Amino acid sequence: MAFEPPQRLVRALGETAANGDDWLERLPEAARRAVALRELTVERVQVPGGRSSLVLLVRRADGTPAVLKLAPPRARPESERVALAHWGGRGAVQLLEPVAEDGALLLERLHPEMSVRSLPEAKALLEAAGTLRRLWVEPPRGHVFETVAGRTGRQAEAMRASAGADLVPLVDAALAARAELVAAPPEHRLLHGTFRQSKVLAGDRMPWLAVGPDPVVGECAFDLARLVRDRVEDLIASPSGAAMTRRRVKRLAESLEVDQERLRGWTLFRAVESGARARRVGRPQDAELLLEFAAWL
Structure with missing residues (x-):
């Protein structure tokens, strides 16, 4: 074959x-x-x-x-x-x-044809958040996983180096948020690293299981931040997208007991980083969606 x-x-x-x-x-x-x-x-x-x-x-x-x-x-x-x-x-x-x-x-x-993303939005967020919570455990003793500070430090350097003049305000805001967040993380847990609805598939052993981690050790809000922007294209298309985004941050922070402002900060950083990278590698439509989303935060 x-x-x-x-x-x-x-x-x-x-x-x-x-x-x-x-x-x-x-x-x-x-x-x-x-x-x-x-x-x-x-x-x-x-x-x-x-x-x-x-x-x-x-x-x-x-x-x-x-x-x-x-x-x-x-x-x-x-x-x-x-x-x-x-x-x-x-x-x-x-x-x-x-x-x-x-x-x-x-x-x-697992069942690759059925991810949490196939569910209605409210149900999908609930199931995805419940799956993510189970992954937040103490890392193994003597681990060599990358840290949130280390990974985002590399990303921050790339953002600074490639940001055009029009991106400077958003990049500055994202970098300022990161600097404050990495200074005093509230916990160090093993995190999925790239968690989103499409990374949660239906299984036989359990209803939903996560796949495809790029594991990192750090605070839980970092992991949750990527989930906030799931279905970003639907948020951008909605006339109330900005308000929906702020409600999503609040709802996810409360349901998983993470600090709302820290979740907002990491959501901002990760959206700007992803948007800047999409622009850098020639995906202008993805970049436009992500950067508009980031501006709402």
């Missing part, structure tokens, strides 16, 4: 590829080796799939359905492996293979 990467993955990795990075070229052969090593039967490549990995729907030698995930080193698959092992299936997809020399992840099969 040919393991051609979906175009969504090719485009996304092309935005961040460094010179000399031939991971995509080596991917078909790497996938064949990973399948053979585990004696898997491939049903199909998941399409459109994710933006940072190739996902194969497979069956193990005993017929059990599973998922094989291959990601480039810059997507930090080993960090994902350690986080999934630490969660042990509580709120997240179950890791089926604790150690793998080739870096591939063998995971329990």
